[in-house]
Amino acid sequence: MKTPLSDTLKRLVGQGVDAIDTPALVVDLDAMRRNLSRMADFARKHDIRWRPHAKMHKSSALAKLQMQAGAVGVCVQKTAEAEAMVAGGVYNVYISNEVIAPHKLARVAALAHAVAAENGQLAIAVDSMEGVTLLAQAMNDHRAAKGGAAAVIDVFVEIDVGQGRCGVTPGRAAVALAHEIRKHAALRFAGLQAYHGRAQHLRGAQERREAIAMVVQDVLYTRKLVEAEGIPVELITGAGTGSLVLEAASGAFGELQAGSFMFMDADYARNERDPAQPQFEHALFVKTQVISSGVQHAVCDAGHKSHAIDSGLPRVHALEGEAELEYFNGGDEHGILKPVAGSTRLPPIGRTLWLIPGHCDPTVNLHDAMVGVAGGLKAGKVERIIRVDARGALT
């Protein structure tokens, strides 16, 4: 269910950044648009489709912005996220994850029919025979109950290319699933899902190259086996912001799922950049205020209820002329700030600070809305409020 945007938030539009209450999630729209344009250029140059992961921004408005820039649609991880996207007018959605519960699959089937009615397309991943059977059953049940035109859902077979999470072992198991999918008229075998999440965060560019080289071996081997059975593998989809240049150059992947490039975060910034990778900028910030000041530290009002710390603490983003500070864990509601080595400057009570979250996806998920600012964090104005449609969309 959507949380209504508060009047306080709506009234912010047109006001200066100073008017934004803290803590708040703020998007530097200029930086975000540059990131988007860099990604679109990159995909064009490599003649590859891109389908950004909307689990990151969870916003149908940003999904549409991405599609206007050339994305073919979006990925999501959850049925409820797909529902939020479709409700927001995004009709090309891929649930790049396994769904097993029959009541959830009934929702998937309803969505597949809803987007088909809008000339859109729903896709989903599977990694088990049960998953295929239950999905086909749900599609048939929906048709039997509701009548109307039959929709077909695109089904990708997920192979585990090193993440050690979902996905079948590359090779024969994928062939068996492709055969199984093709037995059902309501399902279309669409290709292979191959995402290596951990490879995104390998720090060295060479390490990532080695990891993705093995991913590419796995997908080529699996594709070969599937195609040897006379089943075409139309598309191999995967990649994240950390490795996208490698999948794009591989010749094997036809679609990039990277999502974080839009906002970037402190964790991705710790990667050694591959020279071929577009220079994405930080575009997501938590605005915070100093509420207490000790002798050797200050305390701000943003703790880990306002930003996720699974991939490390946020970095303090010093604006021009401001003291460099380090953020230490202050618990759920507070951040502890200390000067970096060689400095003793501490911000006074009342001072505004900007944090770069450690990990953008779960940070966005903590907020009902993002405040979109144009003209910079120092003197910019609020241009729009971006609703996080799929915040808390867990099921």
Place this chain on the structure above:
Amino acid sequence: MKTPLSDTLKRLVGQGVDAIDTPALVVDLDAMRRNLSRMADFARKHDIRWRPHAKMHKSSALAKLQMQAGAVGVCVQKTAEAEAMVAGGVYNVYISNEVIAPHKLARVAALAHAVAAENGQLAIAVDSMEGVTLLAQAMNDHRAAKGGAAAVIDVFVEIDVGQGRCGVTPGRAAVALAHEIRKHAALRFAGLQAYHGRAQHLRGAQERREAIAMVVQDVLYTRKLVEAEGIPVELITGAGTGSLVLEAASGAFGELQAGSFMFMDADYARNERDPAQPQFEHALFVKTQVISSGVQHAVCDAGHKSHAIDSGLPRVHALEGEAELEYFNGGDEHGILKPVAGSTRLPPIGRTLWLIPGHCDPTVNLHDAMVGVAGGLKAGKVERIIRVDARGALT
């Protein structure tokens, strides 16, 4: 702004636990009520007030349940949390934190007058002269603008008793703040705020005893200095679930702020229990489902968008006859499950599992509602849906 409860959630009431979609935050109401009753008994026995921290459950319904059981009111950390409590009919609220922004203090002043009209009382903490001056200004401005009866806000001086976060150094600085508070007719010096957050999670009972002994020294010393100026210190308030037996036995503290005892979490369960502490039970669970199964692991649909991992990963709560499993980090949307040493049993696709979150407070904050179950997790029924009124109440 409140998120409306979905019809899907409302329809759950009266149904069996099997009907709860995953992932979902589930409260074992029987265990919760036993925890509440143990806390009420403990406070009665020690003749001490209790004011549980509602930053944990963020629910006005649970706050009222606590007050029915004997709590004098609740604590919160944020103005927006206080607003959510008051909107839900909880009129005795203490913002145990510093508020500095004038527009937030205007909201605090409005709340102070709103609860006074309901024969309630608002309280707040300060640790700076600016904080006192700005608060008094906001109270006066509110009165000047709105007229009506003048409300008085209770003001606690926060001292830093070892947490290294907010609070003045114990001693003279607190005396100066007490004097300053007493200059303003709209403020009442209510006593000292003294909370040692880190001490709650010291694993050994003896370590916690040593830490709280120093806390008690600090508060007694500060109280002595304040009272030497002829200013009575009516109340010293603090303590958490990890240390409450120590503050209760100290003779110095008059009020306990512990909140987690209601739900408990995996992190608090790692503490060596003080023999004097009531035996609180786990009452908060994430219901999850196995969606993928590998050779040596299974994957469930609950990652750290459904439970906070700042205090460690969740524990798998095996029901009677179920395999013991260990939860490993699978990212934002997945959990990886492996058998514990000596076992090879893995749960099949579709199986329901129950997780005990590492840290209850930020876990609750990820959910719009908690599903309250009576009769146990195996065969119980949904008794009520508990709205998380202050979810995302950051400002």
